[in-house]
Amino acid sequence: MSDAGPEALVGLLAEESRLKVVSAIVLGAATDQEVVSATGLDSRTVRKALERLIRGGVVDAASGSRLRVVIERFKEAAQSAAAARPQPRPEALGATADQASVLRNYLDDGKLTHIPPQRSKRRVVLDFLAGQFEPGRTYPEEQVNYLLGRFHVDYAALRRYLVEEELLERRDGFYWRTGGTFEIDQQEAR
Numbered sequence: 001m002s003d004a005g006p007e008a009l010v011g012l013l014a015e016e017s018r019l020k021v022v023s024a025i026v027l028g029a030a031t032d033q034e035v036v037s038a039t040g041l042d043s044r045t046v047r048k049a050l051e052r053l054i055r056g057g058v059v060d061a062a063s064g065s066r067l068r069v070v071i072e073r074f075k076e077a078a079q080s081a082a083a084a085r086p087q088p089r090p091e092a093l094g095a096t097a098d099q100a101s102v103l104r105n106y107l108d109d110g111k112l113t114h115i116p117p118q119r120s121k122r123r124v125v126l127d128f129l130a131g132q133f134e135p136g137r138t139y140p141e142e143q144v145n146y147l148l149g150r151f152h153v154d155y156a157a158l159r160r161y162l163v164e165e166e167l168l169e170r171r172d173g174f175y176w177r178t179g180g181t182f183e184i185d186q187q188e189a190r
Helices: 006-013 016-026 032-039 043-055 071-084 097-103 119-130 141-149 155-164
Strands: 138-140 168-171 174-177
Touching (some): 016 032, 016 043, 032 043, 119 155, 141 155, 141 174
Antiparallel strands (some): 168 174
């Protein structure tokens, strides 16, 4: 099996004849001749595509003469790509330094992994989330759901916590920010 990364896997599948060959095998073609029949490609093109796919670790022909797609190769490539993807730092999402120290334990790829059960930590997370709302602006519930849903699937729980902690106020299906940390522009403060 090839140790090449996700880019090499995508490169192998970027050529149409190789993609057709892999597709035919996934759909049940188990021999060269079955791949030719399923794809409509000539035998020479199928043989060349199979040679490249076998060298690249995408297709296995070792089990007798039956072809199979090496699904593990795709899983490895996906895991490698995910591990290589840069993780946004909490500060890049607008967190203060104090918030960031707690948020690092609860954010993965900019999403909350879970809502902290400990009130003090949950309060820090909620303070950060309240910062996503502009002071003085009113938000319909759908927009609140959207903004909170970018961070966690259970936006209703987050919305309820924000209201309970008096960081958001609610009336007639509209919300507005009533608390939380915010930066004061030093120029405006003078």
